[in-house]
Amino acid sequence: MVMGVRTPEQARRHRLAEAMAEAGYKHLVLFGNAWQNDYLRYVADFGILEGEGLALVQSDGSVVLWLDDRLEAERAGVECPDLEVRATNDLIADVSAVIGRLGNARLGFAPHRIMPLGIAGSASPGHDDATALIDRLLMVKAPEELDAIRRAAHLADEGYEVFRNAARIGRKDYELVAETEAFFRANGVDDNFMLIGSGGPELRGMTPPTGRILREGDQVITELTPCVDGYFVQICRTLVLGDPSPAQQGAFDLFHRAMVAGIDAVRPGATAADIARAENDVFRADGLGDFVTSQYTRVRGHGLGLFPDTKPHILEDVETPIEAGMVLIVHPNTYHPDAGYMVLGDSLIVGDDGAEILTRTPRSLFANGGGTAS
């Protein structure tokens, strides 16, 4: 490491120490697992896979990580040699005992929703929910974190190229995932959030692969979210096996205009609602306003970072201000009545002057897994 240059983990711990001091916290207890690992990973740079973990952060910056899976604790010892890791057969009892010895100094827990009852339920006066404090740090990244995300972005593009080349008539959907995952494993991608869908107008969304065999004329949709050194970057694209139909072309044109409108709305001072509204107005102008409601779509984009679906959610009722240093994906993914569910989205960093686009794959409706149709 070059002297004076901090790693993303060092930058995170520095910011957390400042935030704890400002909020008056002496200790934080953070929980995580392979589903929701962002709070834990903010302080303990370990990509947990099996079991669950709790980290105790002290105001002096020291961190102890308890893992309830001995094999994971061994792995953490190899992958994070500077981290103090303790394997435990009784996570709740061991961490509760440590908390009990901390006295009455102010202690915060996060995230509240999934914190084990045995920990949250033993809270005493001076202990409270610190979820909002960590959420704020997770949303607005340090410059070192943004550099890590920039370094990771090319793997989203390369992963999509592998996926696109794997998509052929007669293949099963899980075979596309297999090729993509194998590429990722060989190229330093720790984890990947990935959904897939295939079919025509009956296609209503994305799920894990179901064993469906791809047919001519199918549109194949995916949301790829490789994780490199803890940071997720996402790309959403649609391809067609064969020549895209006029309906598919027309739908893609709509999605493209909506995504561009959303990205153009990204700037510090705007709100998440402003971005969603910009995307949805394009659909409404085409008489397709029903298809931007929760009946057909979940969100119009979301934050990215140590979790693949972090705040803010891009929705018309989310008034979270957009700030420089946020990382977002803008994706107007939804059901289209003529073409079926379609996806298109690019990841970006919010800069002082607007969006810095991270993903470089052409914004095209790809045909047959190679070349482009528009």
Added chain:
Amino acid sequence: MRHGLIQWDEADLSTESVRARQARLQQALVDEGLDGLLIYTNHVRSAAVTWATGFTPYWSDALWLQPTEGAPLFATALSKRVGNWIAATNPTSEIEHSPKPGGLIGARLTRLGAARLGVVELDRMPAGLMAEVVDTCKAELVDATELFAAVRAAPEAVEAQLAVKAAAIADEALASIPALRTCAGDVMQAVELSARLAGAEEVYVAVAPDLSRDTRFARVKGATPLAARFAIRVTLARHGVWIRRIATFARDHDDGTLAKIATWFDTACLDLAPVSGLANKLSETPLPAGLNLTAWFVEAPAVGRPLQIVGEDGQDLVRTYGMANLTLCLSSNDGPVLLGGPLLTKQTL
């Protein structure tokens, strides 16, 4: 998240088998004077609900309620847009969606007039979800981990057969490792590809790249060089049944020694079963010449985690499991040898 093939396959796990499991849980509830059983699931702590329903969430989380009578309720934060997929892969449960699934569970318990609710791994339940439950229902909460574990441990042929299929996928994946392997990426890519192409629901590949220096497994970078002797750990699931296969390799050429040891291990596993007394049986098992047993442990899907250590040096298994996984660490003059694979109760095969 779960990336691999997730589908309902009646031939692998029938709705009849799943309903029989639910009926056994219901009988245990009645015997204990409980009005229902509540289990939490996400893709990390999936095993209990997967056993009870066949379903594993690919993402997000859910609560599953088994009343003493009638069909179970699966209440999830996953959106309605994937409701058809959930219904197709969880066909025995009533499916309800809500950003606050705990509220749905509490309302159902109130409607049923539940007074005592058994909760599996009560102290590990998510605080936010449980707050939603207790805000909408007045039932007394009773830890039902042991109740569930006792019912769940019973050997079943259907589970053993899935474990055999999972092990076959892992063996095929290990066999796909190229003869020319110089770095960890060479083996991780081959194993991942083979296992997923064969329909694994999930696969985790870890490598101990230089056994002469360190026997711990890790997810190392692809460029990490492989030493003369290395080991691979493949952890994979087939329809919710998890196994770990561990194999030790010579990077350049095996003179037959490691292959013979692997064959010995597979043969020895046929004589071992995940039952109380395994520790003694293991200590009496003759080892190949020149090898010493330095450590062992057994993992099983006891409750919520798909694989959890249930026996090891100095701690025998406390009950019989239908399936489990054995890991052995052996030493020899040529260095450590690591081995692992499923143990099955013979009556299930």
